[in-house]
Every structure is written in C-alpha cells, then in structure tokens.
Amino acid sequence: MPVTLKELGARARVHPSTVSRVANNDPSLRIAPLTRQRIEALLRETEYRPNGVARGLKLRQTLVLAVVIPDITNPFFAALFRGVEDGASPHGYNVLLCNTDGSPQRQRSHLQSLHARRVDGVILASSFLKDPTVRWLRHQRIPYVLVNRFSDEDHDPFVGSDDLLGARLATAHLAELGHRRIGHLAGKPTVSTGVLRRRGYLAALTEHGLAPDPRLVVESGYTEEGGARAAARLMALDERPTAIFAVTDMTAVGAFGAARRMGLRVPEDMAIVGYNDIPLASRMMPALTTVHVPIHDFGSVAARLLLDQIETGEPSRRRVIFNPELIVRGSTVVGAGSPADPQAAPVFATE
Amino acid sequence: MPVTLKELGARARVHPSTVSRVANNDPSLRIAPLTRQRIEALLRETEYRPNGVARGLKLRQTLVLAVVIPDITNPFFAALFRGVEDGASPHGYNVLLCNTDGSPQRQRSHLQSLHARRVDGVILASSFLKDPTVRWLRHQRIPYVLVNRFSDEDHDPFVGSDDLLGARLATAHLAELGHRRIGHLAGKPTVSTGVLRRRGYLAALTEHGLAPDPRLVVESGYTEEGGARAAARLMALDERPTAIFAVTDMTAVGAFGAARRMGLRVPEDMAIVGYNDIPLASRMMPALTTVHVPIHDFGSVAARLLLDQIETGEPSRRRVIFNPELIVRGSTVVGAGSPADPQAAPVFATE
C-alpha cells in the first residue's frame, strides 16, 4: 500500500493537512523552516504521490480524457489518437481509448461508462448526423470535441477538414485528366463525411459539365471490404466508369483489390482516388492519389479545444477546419509520385 | 451535476445508504416492497449511476487498466490494443493507452502517473531486459503482464511467441531455398525479441551448415527507417547477402525500400523475411514472407492473465507462449501467396 498523508503526518509529527500543503507547495503556508525540511525529506524518501482517486473526488477533476473512435487498427485513428495524446499528455492528462466498431449502441454504452468515471472530457470521432449521443453529451455538460465527423453543423466544437472541397478537388482532378465517367464509392448518408464528400463529388461533376449518373454512385461504407464490393459493382456495369473517387483510403484499397481481380490495370483501365492520405497510401503499388489531411493535427488540435473548455469551464462552438490538399500519385497518373519514396514514407516507431 | 445518493435519499425519504443498497441489489437488504418500488422508480427516472471516482476510493478498485506500448501507429500495437480492449471491456474495464516511443524515461513517467491514478493493472509491451520499471511494478505490487517482450525470463507473467523458434523457421526457410549468404537486420541487445531472434537466426545457420559471418548482422532497431539504413549497408557489401531475415515486418518494409532504391529485385536478387505478419505484410508487392503470430490474441490473453491476478489478488508467473508459424509469400518465392488476397487481407473497420 502506498503511503498516505495520514501516515506521513504521524511520522513528521504534524497534521496531515500540513503535509498536504507542503506537498502542493501552498504559497499561503507559513511554517518553520526546519519542519518544512523534515517534511520535504520525508516526501522525497517515500516518493509520495497523492492518491489520484481521492484527489479526483475532492477536486472534481480526474485528469483523464477519453477518445472514442470506430477502430484503432484503422491507421487513420491510430494517427489521430497519437495527436490527442501528444497534445494532452504534457498537461498531465492520461487518455482512455474506446473502440465502437461503428455501432451506436457501443458508442452509447462507452459514453455512459466514461461519464460514470467522471472523465474530464471526451473526443468523439465516431459521431453520426443528429447523433443522440452528442445531444446527451451537451445535456450532461460533459466537455467534448467532435473530430473528422460532425453531428450538427453549428452546435459542436469540431476539428476536421473541408470535406466538400476535398471531394471536389479529387473529382476535378479526375475530370481534368479527361475522365467522363467517374464513379463514387460513397460513405453513409448518416455520416457527415459521407454526405459532404458525395456532395463535393456531384458539384465537381457539374462544374466540369458532366451529368451525374446515379448508377455511378454506390454506397461502400468505410471498410476495405465494402469498398471492394461496391467497386466490383461499378466495374461490372455495361458502361463502366474509367475512374473512381473513394470516400476514404481504405475503401480505395478495396477498389484496388477489386480492379486486380477483374484484370483491370490501375491507373490505365481504372484511375482511383482516396481520401485522408493514411500511411499506407504512399506505399501501395501504384501509390494512391488521395486527399491529404493533417490527421495528427486533428488530434492535437482537438485536445487543445477540449483542454480550453475544461480550463474555462465554458462549452465552446469553435470549429477548426483544415484545408485538404490533393496529392497526385500513380493511381491516377502513370509514374506520378514515387511509391515508398523514403522522404514521403512515414516513419514507424519501435516495435 | 449528476444526481447523488444523498439527493436520491432525500427525495425518496429514506437514508442514502438504503438507496445504495437498492441500487447495488444488496441481497441482505430487507425492505418494504413499496419503498423498494419507489426507490427503483427514482433510480430509473434519474438514470442514476454511482460516481466511479467515489466508488473507486471506497472500494480500492478503479476498473481501469493501462496498456503501455511504444507507438500505436505501428499496426502491431494497434492490433494488440484491440485484443486487450476486447478482452477487458466485457468485464467492465476501460483501458488507458500510453505511448512511450521506446523511451525508458517516458515509460517510467507513464507508469508513475498510472500508479498515482490507481489503475487496477498494467499491460506492458515496451519492456527491456532487466527493466528497472518492471522491478518497480513488482515492488509496488501493481498487477501487470508483459507482452511480446519479456524482462526476466522467469519472473513475470508473460504473453508472446517463441521468438527463438520463429527466427529459426524464418532463417531455415531461406537456407532451404538455397541461400548461402543470409543477412540479419537485428533488434536491440537490450530487448528480448532482439536477442532471441538473433540467436534463432544463428542457430538455424549452424543447423544448415552455414558459417555465421558477423558482417552479415547489422543492428536495425525496430523502425522502418532503421531497417532501410541497415539493409542498405548489407546490400553495399562486396559479397552481399542474397537473403535477409528482418527482426520485424516494419524493418523488412524498410529493406524493401532499400532494395528498390539499389535496383535489386525482391525476391530474385534479394529475398526478405519479416516477423509478426502485420496487416500490411500481406498486401505489399510482392507480399511479405513472414512469421505469423496471433497479435490480437496476445492482447486478449494478456487481459485475461491480468484480470485473473486482479480477481485473486495474487501475482502470477504464468507464461503463455504461442507457436509462431512461417507464412511463405512472394518476397522469398516468386509467385507464392497472392498479394492482397481478399481472403487473407484483413478487414479494416469503419472510418
């Protein structure tokens, strides 16, 4: 059992509260220098560290944040989490990680558990449009920040990219390469990224004088498997598209696999663009043209927005929207970018 | 502010302790049925959930575990974490994630912070041989389990693979393909996986009548960058090796890049074997021959060993060692395995 203030007080022959004041460097404390020295020596000798649970109960702050995401094995969320930890850890916070696998039920039950634990704040990267869980967070006055996906356009603190613009850039790139039939692997209509990236795709088509064709839009969700299935459907069309904009890099990876199995070459027979620029994107063969967003910054900025709210005690509606940037690689232009370029390739840390 | 037992007691006109007993379904509680109903209705109406911090202080258990790893953006650790969460979450635990970037100082400071928070247990995947932090965990009687790397062969509960065997399988495979000069990208001498995999490599050479050549062993650490650098050194030798066994998949990925830059074809000019079988391995071009270990199971089994200790209150020395399995793919045998085979490829979850 770790040492307590009570024991320390007994050993130093002072009241526990005095030990507490010395340990916390209370500036209003006047105390005989010798006594102070005695206590400080004891503190050092026993490596005293206050019980965080007791402290949390008294101070009503746990110094714990939580990150709620669909799945940490998706590299997008791993990078996002690192951003959060790197932003929060220097301020003394530890971070809980909760995977929902995209299930609203699991999201809900995680949030309730986090609330019962009195985490100081939540970063939510798995929210839906009009998400009742988000309303619940607001109602409970739990500090939170949404990342990547928003729930209500104007009501929540949010960090993400301009999905509409990013999708337009991606689709315009394909149109400018001369593609007339451009397919879209679409996200879900219940998720902001799904809606906005689809809208951006349609806008770019119109801007380039291309008539939208409903058959060219297939819902893929956000998984590699879903991407493969949806891409296979596009590729089986009588007049199949010559290019695809995929709602995320992982669905684009699925489309790669589908193309290979159908004997289509990328980019010659089928150009493919993704979204996010996860580490995998730059080292595929051919490397994936995609919309780059600063994933790590999403996390660290979200952490800062959250800590601001915690410190001020005021909820926030600040929105930080990063500009997406198109990265042209070999999946749309033969020879563009260099696969696994040592400069471009991300450095992975130690096993 | 969430509702407390005190308020609930006042509203139901009973003592707070009675509310607590009803909420916790205390079997020894005898109470008038009507009173019970009134309290239960109140509990439901207010969605009462006990304050976990207060509960933790009283019960001396926080229902929080921590996972300490080098870096979650390494897919190996992401899969490991999922295993832990999947194993612990059904038992009511939440899991803190701490990245050390391989720094003993950061590891130390994370552990101290976790101890101050009174986490119920720690899963440590970043330990060193004779790690003072591990000794400290033992000394503080904090329940813990080491994963993947051990610290003292016989003293710690541990989950991992038979690194010696795995390295022998990998190296024997290369020898049996006819390679006479086989290089090794070695881990660190301070890490169990580094030591054992190097030893397995040497053992396999001897078993196949090949004389170990010190110039063919280059320390790479565990990063892609380190792997690229070390591989470049091997490839620049006068009598360069025709095959390489890399201590992990990430270092093997680095070796791929180095080979490409030096104009060497894989596997024709340079066969490469990795270790771990991370998701990336099966979808590289060519796909990576590697030693498969059940990463997710590492995590879930470690969680179970940890929960066992927490429940019994007894420290454990149980060791669970999985059998590694060689997966032959295109990086050693032309055409072997199928890159991005839809069956073999892991499914990534929703964005």
Place this chain on the structure above:
DNA sequence: CTGAAAGCGCTTACAG
C-alpha cells in the same frame, strides 16, 4: 430489518 456512522485519501475554508 433499517438507519446512522465510519472511513476510503485528499484539499482548503475556517477557527484558534
């Protein structure tokens, strides 16, 4: 059978 009290370990406003 139920209520009241003690106590988990801490911090801080208050009294002496």
Place this chain on the structure above:
DNA sequence: CTGAAAGCGCTTACAG
C-alpha cells in the same frame, strides 16, 4: 501562522 474539521460520494460493518 498552524491545526482541526468538513466534505467530495460512495459502501458496508455495526447498532438500535
């Protein structure tokens, strides 16, 4: 200036 007390919200052994 320092000590003693209250109180954060809970659980449970104990007394009535």
